[in-house]
Structure formats: C-alpha cells, structure tokens
Amino acid sequence: MLEDKFGRRFHYLRLSITDVCNFKCNYCLPDGYACDTERNFLALPEIETLVNGFAELGTSKIRITGGEPSLRKDLPEIIKACSTATGIQHVAMTSNGYKLESDIHKWVDAGLNSLNISIDSLDPRMFSAITGHDKLETILCGIDKAIALGVKVKINAVLMKQYNEQELQNFLAWLKITPVTLRLIELMQTGDNKTFFEENHVSGTPIRQQLIDNGWGQLIRDKAAGPAQEFFHADYKGKIGLIMPYGKDFCATCNRLRISATGKLHLCLFADQGLDIRPTLQSADSNELQTTLKTLLGDKEATHWLQDGFTGGTKHLAMLGG
Numbered sequence: 001m002l003e004d005k006f007g008r009r010f011h012y013l014r015l016s017i018t019d020v021c022n023f024k025c026n027y028c029l030p031d032g033y034a035c036d037t038e039r040n041f042l043a044l045p046e047i048e049t050l051v052n053g054f055a056e057l058g059t060s061k062i063r064i065t066g067g068e069p070s071l072r073k074d075l076p077e078i079i080k081a082c083s084t085a086t087g088i089q090h091v092a093m094t095s096n097g098y099k100l101e102s103d104i105h106k107w108v109d110a111g112l113n114s115l116n117i118s119i120d121s122l123d124p125r126m127f128s129a130i131t132g133h134d135k136l137e138t139i140l141c142g143i144d145k146a147i148a149l150g151v152k153v154k155i156n157a158v159l160m161k162q163y164n165e166q167e168l169q170n171f172l173a174w175l176k177i178t179p180v181t182l183r184l185i186e187l188m189q190t191g192d193n194k195t196f197f198e199e200n201h202v203s204g205t206p207i208r209q210q211l212i213d214n215g216w217g218q219l220i221r222d223k224a225a226g227p228a229q230e231f232f233h234a235d236y237k238g239k240i241g242l243i244m245p246y247g248k249d250f251c252a253t254c255n256r257l258r259i260s261a262t263g264k265l266h267l268c269l270f271a272d273q274g275l276d277i278r279p280t281l282q283s284a285d286s287n288e289l290q291t292t293l294k295t296l297l298g299d300k301e302a303t304h305w306l307q308d309g310f311t312g313g314t315k316h317l318a319m320l321g322g
C-alpha cells in the first residue's frame with residue numbers, strides 16, 4: 001500500500017490525460033487553451049503500465065481528468081485500461097460535459113462507473129458567461145442519459161461572488177427532483193487567477209451552517225472518497241458536497257495522488273513541480289515504477305500553503321485536473 005510519513009494511505013489516483021480544453025472558464029482558462037506547453041501526452045501503453053503499477057500498490061479508484069479528457073479520441077480505450085486493471089474497483093471521470101450526450105454510451109461500455117460534470121450555473125446565460133459556451137441544455141440532456149444508464153453523477157460548481165453566488169436556491173430546487181450530488185467547490189487561487197480569486201472567493205463555511213440549520217445531515221466518508229463533506233436530506237433526491245480547501249484539516253484526509261498528462265507525479269495539487277516518472281512508464285517495468293513511487297512519496301508534505309497565497313507551480317487547474 002502507498003502510505004506517506006503521516007500515515008495517509010493513497011487509494012485514489014487522479015490521472016490527467018490531456019491539458020487541452022475547449023472551454024474558457026473564467027476562473028481557469030479565461031483566454032482559452034494556449035498551446036504553450038509540451039503536447040506529448042501519455043500514450044495508451046504507458047497508461048496501462050501506470051494504472052497496473054498503481055493498482056498493485058493498492059489503488060482502487062481512478063479519476064480521469066484534464067484539461068478536457070473527452071477531447072482525446074482514445075478515451076474509451078483509456079477507460080477500459082483502467083476498468084480492467086486488477087484491483088481497480090471504480091473508474092470516474094471529470095468532464096465539462098461537452099461530449100457527454102454523444103459519447104456516454106461508449107464510456108459506459110468501456111467500464112466508466114461515475115462522472116463529475118462541471119455546471120457552474122443552471123441559467124443558460126450565466127453558464128455561457130462563465131464558460132464561453134452556450135451548451136447548458138445539451139449537457140443537462142447528457143446528464144439525464146448518464147443517469148438512465150446507471151452512472152453515478154456528481155455536478156461540480158465553483159461559487160463566485162460576482163457571478164453565481166446567488167444561485168444556491170436554484171441548485172437546491174433542482175436537487176429536490178434530480179438524483180445527483182452537487183459539489184460546491186470553493187474557488188481556489190492559482191498562479192494565473194490572483195485578482196479574480198480575490199474578487200470572487202466565496203467561503204463554504206456559512207453554506208455548511210445553512211445546510212445544517214435546514215435539516216441536512218452529514219454522511220460518513222468512504223476511504224476512497226474525494227475531499228467533499230457530503231450532506232443528505234430526506235426531502236431531496238440529490239445530495240450536496242462541500243469542498244473547502246481553505247478549511248482546517250482539509251489535507252489530513254488526503255488520499256489521492258496526481259499524474260499529469262505528460263507523466264509527472266504531483267504529490268499535491270499545489271506542489272512546486274511534478275516529478276518525472278515517464279522513463280519508468282516507457283520501460284514498462286512495473287517493479288521499477290512501484291519503487292520509484294514509494295521513494296517519491298517520501299517527499300509529500302503535510303499540507304498545502306494555499307491559505308498563505310502559495311499556489312506552487314500550478315498556473316491553472318487545467319494543467320493537472322483539479
């Protein structure tokens with residue numbers, strides 16, 4: 001099992017397969033994708049070596065992310081490489097939903113279990129103002145299709161003071177009738193968005209209190225779960241998750257490691273740099289990969305320093321997948 005010096009165990013791998021994205025979310029890539037980095041993304045055989053090596057070290061859940069992962073033509077093959085690896089029990093993906101309606105069948109056939117779709121607003125005009133795309137309706141149709149196919153769906157929404165902060169009631173009304181988990185993510189500062197962050201960060205703490213005051217109960221967290229505190233309510237078909245990276249002890253339950261699309265291990269979302277493990281993937285040597293991972297994990301720190309404005313080498317989250 002992969003375990004760090006603080007006793008945290010790593011069951012969960014977040015695998016970025018591209019940093020390219022077709023959206024222009026105002027908090028992430030406001031000017032769109034800039035082709036200014038290496039685009040030599042991990043190939044399928046490298047991904048197979050990677051996934052099997054992690055699985056042998058106790059990883060049970062993989063989340064495929066990006067950039068926008070659905071822009072990769074071999075996405076179904078990548079999902080399949082994950083879902084067929086011995087020991088992997090859960091394959092999830094985070095996507096902007098652009099190709100959800102057209103491609104969900106292929107993803108499910110390949111073994112995808114759950115999906116996080118980013119929807120920052122249920123108002124089409126606001127959605128378009130945030131993402132640069134008038135695609136809300138198609139994405140909502142795709143979500144219905146995914147639910148009908150038995151996929152567990154979560155919705156990611158980043159709350160922003162000057163945009164969608166007032167939309168909590170809309171989201172709640174939707175959750176009354178829709179069996180999804182809505183995860184409200186606190187806006188995080190990255191290297192590129194300092195001013196936007198200062199103008200738009202909304203704390204999750206008062207929202208948490210508001211939920212409790214209105215009869216929402218907190219669920220117990222599973223060992224392979226993500227970082228959200230989840231809440232349920234008997235009158236609602238959906239649930240709510242709060243992701244509060246600025247909260248006390250956020251890092252104490254860290255159970256995930258990240259691999260960038262070019263094969264760099266990131267010990268934290270806000271680490272100074274990624275650690276290159278690609279040579280071990282290219283040599284397809286699982287033992288060497290496992291030894292390298294265990295050694296590199298020795299440098300994982302207890303916490304990020306985001307609350308002090310330290311964003312490490314992370315210019316925006318499309319680089320690594322959030």
Ligand code: SAM
Pocket residue numbers: 021027028065066067068069094095096116117118156157158185186187188189190193316317318320321322
């Ligand atoms: N493109 C896909 C998507 O948007 O779902 C996957 C990659 S995206 C980087 C993953 C998640 O990170 C999205 O839900 C997005 O809203 C979130 N995200 C991006 N930048 C963020 C920021 N600065 N603070 C908080 N969440 C952010």
Ligand code: SF4
Pocket residue numbers: 021022023024025028029066067068096118317318
């Ligand atoms: Fe693209 Fe996702 Fe970033 Fe939006 S949040 S720009 S969809 S990578």
